[in-house]
Amino acid sequence: MSGSFTSLTAAERQRRHWFTKSAADFQLFGQSTSHCSVSKMVVSVIVALMLVSCTCGENPAIQVVLTDKGLQYGKHVGAGWIQEKLELVTLPDISGKVRIGILGSIGYTLTGVRITKCDFPExxxxxxxxxxxxxxxxSGLSIAVTGGWRTHYKAIHDGGTFNMALFNVDVTSVVELGKDPDGHISVNSVSCNAQIGNLDIEFSGGASWIFQPFVDYFKGHIRGEIEYNICPTVEKYIVNAEQSLQAMNVSFEVNEDLTFDIPLTGLPVIEESSLNLGFKGEFYSIKTHQEPPFEAQPFVMPVQSGYMLSAGLSEFTVNSASYGYYSAGLLQAIINDSMIPPSSPVHLNTSSMGPFIPQLPKMFPGLLMTLQVYATEVPQVSFHSGAVKMGSMAAVKAFAIQPNSTQTPLFKLLVDSEFSSKVWIAEGKLKGSMTMDNFTLSLDSTEVGTFNTDALASMAKMGVKMALSKVNKQLTEGITLPRLKHAQLVNPVLTLEEGFIAICSDAELLEDIDFN
Known part of the structure; x- marks a missing residue:
């Protein structure tokens, strides 16, 4: 029977990938004006992944790759968003004291600070x-701001307005990605360095004519205050992103029967031009929550540098769903005559089954029948280069319905079936075709005496072929790919590999996306 699980023994090291876009809140400035370029860019490339518990050491069934092309696109979108939002930003007050020669300490507060212009290099x-x-x-960020000033020198209090410009602001930040013991992604600020090349400030109103000559004293102190607060502000938003990640989970209820778990299975892996994340990718029966009697096999996702991202889905994920339904006893159905189309030449009654089982209408004349169909083994799917193989083993129990509604067992058939399919993406739709490779029907047990099953098998094959015809018609027309919440795939390509299926694609964020 086809459907065996495929592993790639050459995969010594797994790559784990994910395309990222931060869901963390972004406040442009915390305690400094030059934060407008940094905190969003740091946080916008962190994965807002909803991750919970995992068992360390297991092979990932889902892998996602973010390439440098995708990273740069995300950076570009984030930079554009910042530029649009700058004029809406109001900065916190800046206060301090500066000692000016024999005058002593002069206290000052810059308040109501807002950005009027920002030369924001990407x-x-x-x-x-x-x-x-x-x-x-x-590097090379320049910002113009305006606001109000207040000073107090002994008993003298004064105020007015000011214009300030910061030139050649440089900020560098390194963020580390990891995995906590429960399988959440972790985010940690490793290093941060901030420098302001120069600062000019001009006071207006009040007794500004007194303080303007001492602007060199003020601007040096203000520049130091701003530099001092840039990195703590950046780190504050990284901590906020970490807390958001910890509050999320990846155990999703798919329907009333299945849940889907996708925690990290290992540490993120970063190579020169890609970020790789691996996820558990396992379905569970809500009723039994049993582990399947098979494990995810390792597979290596090729890095497609020409695309922004790619994702690989192992056959384990599909088969875990199959096992979930099977372990909960859901892969079974009851078929009665009311479900047979009126135009069908064969119906579920003992008379209609006479040509196939001659003794049946003699032993049980004029009785309706019912069929109990159920899987005897877990149906399996395997991915191969260019094809998907599907196999199942099922049993069919036939019963005669007596006038008093009791059911009399008649016989039991075994059905072994195998199918192949090809799938691809075209015109933004998932398309494919399916063929039947094998269909074997045999008699397992009988209460009505032995009979030849060839005629029944031929009739069943015809029914399966008719069903496949309808399926292939729908596959030819294609199934529209699901749309992501904030993005859409651009020119996706699907390939079938040994043990997994891969989709490579570019992506485009929707215009109405809001990072707030």
Whole structure:
């Protein structure tokens, strides 16, 4: 019987991949004005993955790859979003004291600070292998802000407005990705460095003519205050992202029968031009929650640098769903005559079955029949280069319905069937074709005496072929691919490999996406 599980023994090292877009809140400035370029870019490349418990060491059944092309696209979108939101930002007050020669300490507060202009060069984001994560750099950022000022020198209090410009702001941050003991992705700030090249400030109103000559004293102190607070602000948003990840889970209820678990199975793996994440990808029966008697086999996802991302689905994931239904006793059905089309030449009654089982209408004349169909083994799916193989073993128990509604067992048939299919993506739809490779029907036991099953097998094959014809018509027309919540796939390509199925694609974020 086909449907054996396929492994790739050459896969010594698994690659784990995921295309990322942060769901963490972004407040452009925490305690400093130059944060406008950094915190979003740091957080926007962190995976907002909903991850819960996992068993360490197991092979991932789902792998996702984010390439450098995808990373750069995400960076570009994030940078554009920042530029659009800058004019809406109000910055926190900046307060301090500065000592000016013989005058002593002068206290100041800059309040109501808002950005009027930001020369925002697109940051650089790259994969970082040691430690595993991202390195984000912003260089040459210039910001113009305006607001109000207040000073107090002994009994003198004054105020007015100011305009300030920060030039050549450089910020570099390294973020490490990991996995906590429960299988959540972890996010940790490893290093951060911030420098402001220069700062100019001009006071207006009040007694600004007194303080303007001492602007060199003020701007040096203000620049230091801003530099000091940039990295703590960046790290605060990284902590917020970490907390958001910890609050999420990956145990999803698919329907009333199955749940789907996708925790991380190992540490993120970053190579020179890709981020790789591996997920458990296992379905469970809600009723039994039993582990299947087979394990996910290792497979290696090829990095397709020409695409933004790719995802691989192991045959284990599909077969775990099959086992979930099987272990809960859901792979069975009762068929009665009311379910047979009126135009069918054969119906479920002893008279109609006479040509196939001659003794049946003699032993049980004029009685309706019912069939109990159920899987005797877990149906299996296997992925091969260019084809999907599906196999199942089932049994059919036939009963005669007596006038008093009791059911009399008649016979039991065994059905062994195998199918092959090809699938591909075209015109934004999943398309394919399916053929029957084998259909064997045999008599397992009987209460009405032995009979030849060839005629019954021929009739059953005709029914299966008619059903396949309808399935293939739908597959030819195609099934529209599900649309992601905030993005859509662009020119996706599907390939069938040994042990897994892979989709490579570019992606496009929707215009109405909001990172808030």
């Amino acid at each position: 940051p650089s984001v790259e994969f970082n292998q040691g430690p595993t994560g991202f390195k984000t750099s912003t």
